[in-house]
Amino acid sequence: MTPLPLQKREEVEPLFNHSIQSLYDQPLAKQLQSYLSIPFSELEPVIPNWRFETHVGPRPETTEFLPFIANDLAAVKINDTEKQPPTASEEAQTISDFTRSGRTGNTESVRNTEPESIQSDVSVSPLIRQLWNSSNGKDIDSTAPLEAFKNSIGRTPHDDPIDIEVVCNDSAMSEESEFVNETYGDRDELPFDVTLHHNISTSEFRDVLMTKSDFLHYIGHIDTDGFQCAGGRLDGADIKRSNIKAFFLNGCQSHTQGLHLIKTGSIGGIVTHGNIVNSGAVEVGNAIAKLLNQGFPLYGALDVAQNETLVGQQYYIVGDGKTTIAQSNLESPNVCSIEKQNGKYLVNMRMYNSIQAEKGSISTPHLGPIDSYYVVPGETGQIPIEEPQLKEFFNQGQFPVIVGGNVYWSDNATISSLW
The missing domain is CATH 3.40.50 (Rossmann fold)
Structure with missing residues (x-):
């Protein structure tokens, strides 16, 4: 079976001495040994950024949270003193x-x-x-x-x-x-x-x-x-x-x-x-x-x-901030930040996890020539596209668009009104 063109895979695969496919065929112990052979300093830049942290106090009662924290795959920080939101x-x-x-x-x-x-x-x-x-x-x-x-x-x-x-x-x-x-x-x-x-x-x-x-x-x-x-x-x-x-x-x-x-x-x-x-x-x-x-x-x-x-x-x-009340009509809820440079449009999609797109799932932006899949939640990085591709992109559904720090909606936005 041909694997999906996953953007993270393209970043990680060059770090291995052997193909990932050959690693899949090895016993689990051998796979683990191969994975651990990569220096963390090389792997760290390509680790998915969930953009999510959980801060807990060093008290016994916080252990009750551990199953939920583990399920969220959150980065955990132990605080000696609890910081409160601004007054x-x-x-x-x-x-x-x-x-x-x-x-x-x-x-x-x-x-x-x-x-x-x-x-x-x-x-x-x-x-x-x-x-x-x-x-x-x-x-x-x-x-x-x-x-x-x-x-x-x-x-x-x-x-x-x-x-x-x-x-x-x-x-x-x-x-x-x-x-x-x-x-x-x-x-x-x-x-x-x-x-x-x-x-x-x-x-x-x-x-x-x-x-x-x-x-x-x-x-x-x-x-x-x-x-x-x-x-x-x-x-x-x-x-x-x-x-x-x-x-x-x-x-x-x-x-x-x-x-x-x-x-x-x-x-x-x-x-x-x-x-x-x-x-x-x-x-x-x-x-x-x-x-x-x-x-x-x-x-x-x-x-x-x-x-x-x-x-x-x-x-x-x-x-729980991950709570949703409705399903998205897209693969995952997302907001698009767009900049215009030298006649081209640079689109960065920021994707959020949801009911149907849980953390670690994948999504593709259906944008211009891009056929890669991205890990959710995450960002695509700036993708350069032409004006006809941007118009087609706006017609795919209803989603928020940020231009110059202002929020618009794709179903009401036109390129002439944004720039």
Whole structure:
């Protein structure tokens, strides 16, 4: 059988004194001896870069994570002290410094009814920290309690429609709710069941959380007392069971409430640590909805969304960042970064693992003359193509395209509009 033209194989094969095919025919002990004969310094440059690290503390209770860490093939780092994500005030200062406006964003409408504060996270033990290297240089950060991984055990794909709950508890934020309500489920090949809730009470919101569904997109105010609802607040600490698989809590200081949902049954979600400006939250919310709808995992959706607006850097993950809510219509979810040089287009595809493209699987970009397969997750590196090939590439499906730091979508992008 002729092996697939795997790009990594082409890089590794010259390092062996014998052909890889001849090694396959040898006993396992002999194969291992041949593999170990290659100096690590020669092999290191071609080792697949998963762009994924797990940081654990040197404590006995973290051993319970080991089966899940091993399954993720994560690079593991032992931390003597646990580093926490930036505090709310640090994030505000970062944005103020970046814009050089001297304004932290609190002069605009924010999704919080209280002054900005640093919440004390819910006591969930043990915890690990997961990091994904992002496309813009800032790590995607996740706080993952053990419950996130245990809650995923036994969950299998189902044939029923994908259940999405959209909760908007502030009429002033209806712009986002209207967009995401139209976005989730706009794919003809996948059945979705989207339910939109407006200004619901604490008891009604509790019922939403206890009803089995695939995803919750919450739009509204969150503070130290919990989710603001009609007639009061619902604290996640008072919820006995969350039957929401994954969630996006698009409100201020939602990190602690997200951890409560993980502790009581959810697997993963996107949250914030500090106050967020409403206009920026709408941009991020719309982007996240579109990306998750296209089969991106939580960490991949947040990676791309951070290119939409600086506010995107105020979002983090709790639980398992690899969680997805839908299948991709491509071999693997991907984002394409394109540069134009000397009349040619340089395309770099960044591929994410997903339901149907798990870590270590392979994918080909179907781009111009390229017939190589690449390991997922990973990047192709810059591939030079001509304009007709780029037009044909855009017609293959719906995927995000980054040009000059801005995010576009292939089904709406034209070459003349991008340059």
